[in-house]
Amino acid sequence: MNPSADGDAPLLEVKLLRLFDLLYSTHSVTHAAELLGQSQPTVSIWLARLREQLGDPLFVRTPSGMQPTPRAEALIPIARSALESLRKLATEDAGFEPATAERRFCICMTDASHITLLPQLLAHVRSTAPGVRLEAGRIDATTGERLQSGEADIALGLIPELGAGFYQQVLFTQDWVCLANRHHPRIDGELTLDDYCREGHIGIVSGTGSRILASALEDRGIDRRIVLELPGFLGLAAILSTTDLIVTLPRQTGETLGRTADLRVLPCPFPIPSFTVKQHWHARYHHDAGNRWLRGVCAGLFLHNRTN
Incomplete structure (x- = not known):
């Protein structure tokens, strides 16, 4: 085999590999030419090139056909x-078989999604893909980098800072509600704007949703009396159940907590812009079979389903 100019052995063309295989199987140049859809002279030229590149006759004529040499x-x-x-x-196409797959998926989400989306997603995955392990990651300044590197697979939420290089799919739209103790001493049925301004509030201070709420309050000139600030929704239901405080939060989270903790869900007494919850993924993994499966699961469970 002659070395190429860069010192590496030249690569064989695929057609020469196919010829080698067919000659070995058929022991006939004529038959190999038919199977390759080529003329016999063309195949003879290919065989000469193959012999030159491999430095061996490879096949010799015998009464029983073309027989391979020891090197062949x-x-x-x-x-x-x-x-x-x-x-x-x-x-x-490297498919993904959920019933037999063993894979870890990391999904970046807010702690509100731990309450609203994760239970349904986990139940579905456990029933259809028992070998799959889920990890709930945070949405923060590193989310884009984690999606690009493959450390995280998808992100669920409102993440407007993800731009070029990312795909997104709208799952559902969120509006806002207020949540209060079912036995609140001063709120019975309707929450008026006067009630809202008078009562003590719990403020959730993280996430894009909190910025939407803060902007709406500023536009309306509403100054809430914040008694407690929380970084997220952990412990919120227990606090509401034992105090007379109220909280303003996205409807899906509010209705889920209302059901599970027997809290009163009340219409918000002033308009707050709604927002869309989306799933996001990086273009590098757009065609990955496992990523496609996970996105399909999320779409099937949450697409256009506001309160789930």
């Missing part, structure tokens, strides 16, 4: 393995 015998397993690898590369 030694090379045929390698050639067939290379052809099989090329076929897989060209045709195989």
